[in-house]
Amino acid sequence: MHGTIRQKSGMRRAFNIFIASVVGLVFLMTAGSAVVFAIALMTYKAYADDLVPPDQLAINRPSAGAKIYDRNGTLLYEYVDDHDGIRIPTTLDQVSPAFLAATIATEDATFFQNPGVNPKGLLRAGWENFNPFDDSGLLKGTGGSSITQQLVKNVYIPMEQRRERSLDRKMREIVYSLELTKRYDKAQILEWYINQISYGGIYTGVEAASQGYFGKSARDLTLAEATLLAGIPQSPAAYDPVSNLEAANARRNEVIDLMSRHEAIQIGATMFYNTNLEELAAARQEELTVGTPSFPIEAPHFVLTYVAPQLEQIVGRDAMMHDGLEVTTAIDLDLQYRAAEILESRISEFERISNTHNGAVLVIEPSTGEILVMLGSRDYFREDIDGNVNNLLALNSPGSTFKPFVYLTAFMKMGWGPGTRIQDSPVSYREIDGTVFSPVNPNKNYSGNITLRNALGNSLNVPAFKTALQVGVPNIVSFAKSVGFTSLDGYYGPAMAIGGVDLKALDLTYAYSVIANGGVIAGQDTFAPAKPDERGIDPISILTIKDAEGRTRYDVAEHRREHRVISPEHAYMIADILSDPRAQCITFGCGGLNVPGYRVGVKTGTSEPYDPKGPNAGKIGETWAFGITPDLTVGIWAGNSDNAPIVNIYSTSISYRAMRDVLLAAYGGRPGTNFERPEGVVTRQVCTQLQRTEPQPGDDRQDDNRGRNNRQDDDNRDRIEEVCTTELSLR
Structure with a gap:
């Protein structure tokens, strides 16, 4: 910005020109002329007093939407305002002289001589507007606007008023133009103009247009390119070279014709651009x-x-x-790409037989709460699968993946531990509406008295259901809210322990990351106010925000928060169960959920059948898998965005395999970190006295390899026996 305010040349010259303009317009509209002078004087003063100096407006600031980057500086997206588009401010000395000459020859050949308005243009407009032989209507003729008037229109006149041909708007435009010319030199006005005017499409200002259309700075424009750009402002939509290159080229040739009428075109106070007819003719023939x-x-x-x-x-x-x-986010685009490839591969593998068309992936770093991967669907742009839906934020039944939080509640409220025994036997529960619900295990069998370790490791439904009955659903809900679940605002029965609740995949993954982080929820202050019983912390997506000058507007370091919601001992016990291959033998086979080379806590889940006795018998809603290490938490959802049922599939098909593959891709061969046992956790023999009638298939008295079994020597079928296991316990 030149910022040179010219010495006042007095109001008289500008006022005389204004008087002539007003007389030309007002006299023809009024029967008498006695009050014309008084009206003009009052109007001029009123408008002049309203003029805000342009240097107090943001007309020279960059108009560029935020650029979003991944954590390594790779551009993810650039926002563009539909109205203002992209503007990259420049200065006159950084613009091609050919462009300045083309602009002046086309828009206002007398720019450096006129007082801000073009008197000839005004008279022509006045005649067209008020010619009694012209039936186009009042104020419907051509504009006759100078460069300064066009600048005024774009800066000071609201968008909704720019197409109006009212006398008030025209008077304001004239006065402002005269006053700007009095207060600032022509170079400054021209610089403002080329930075403010629309050049079609999303580009405001010549620098943005030059870079957008030709991939170069405005200082490097050729004559053909310069004349094409100079022709656009007359009608940016009609001469948009992207949508109508033929019209833009025709307009360019008109600009060349206008330039050819001048031997030299003034482009500065003492600078002239000498035209060359041969160069202009060559520019006319150049294909752009x-x-x-x-x-x-x-x-x-x-x-x-x-x-x-x-x-x-x-x-x-x-x-x-x-x-x-410039916004730097936590996402790792390389890992995001790999996760997308993995998800696509695993869905394609089972899509035809299972009717599973979609999936989602979330990866969180437990120690920071930073989101490394967020893949909300298989393909955002596929309409046939509702790909734009972010399934990580959608509500779905979690199946068995909620069980660890049921058992954690029992740990914390009832003093249970991995060695606590639960009776895995048939149970029925009467709901409020009178219906009777009888949960069954995935393998439809029962295991009798079983340790909590084996109940959770094998994802048995009945023990989890009974645990919910004993610990109390309100206690489970309260704990779940504190650990990260944000959608628990309804009535729930004990069936919530086995999937009878709708949850967000994001909340589930975040809650699993708390277990992986030793019971500490890590992240940032929530953007929306949290209720007293909610987590108050969100996963981190934005790391820093800097403005166009490089100043930091936001740094997540100032907003990071940590809060312990699970004791380290209880978090370790659950992580140990989920990562114990010997605790999976009944349902998955011993070691069936292993991730080669790493000790990973794994939990899978399948939503409840649609209708066990109806036409959708055997069909389910979705499958899940979560994998946790101290370094990473991976969450996978597989299903359909429209809730169409899926068939012939298990959680170990798409979901578990995708989780395993993403985890391995994230590690990239690097060694993993094992869960560290807190000092408050010890290994001791845990013994329980049980009354048994007869052995049950799968009873872990016979196959619990974690400890020894001692029975009382009793020949009766009904007997009391002491069952002991070596198990984790609080010190």
């Missing part, structure tokens, strides 16, 4: 290729459905669209 504006997006679910609302809350919508912000 323009680039198509392209704003590809990476990690669209993450950017559009998760980051965008948070960014708007931090900086506001206007800054998000105009301030040229």
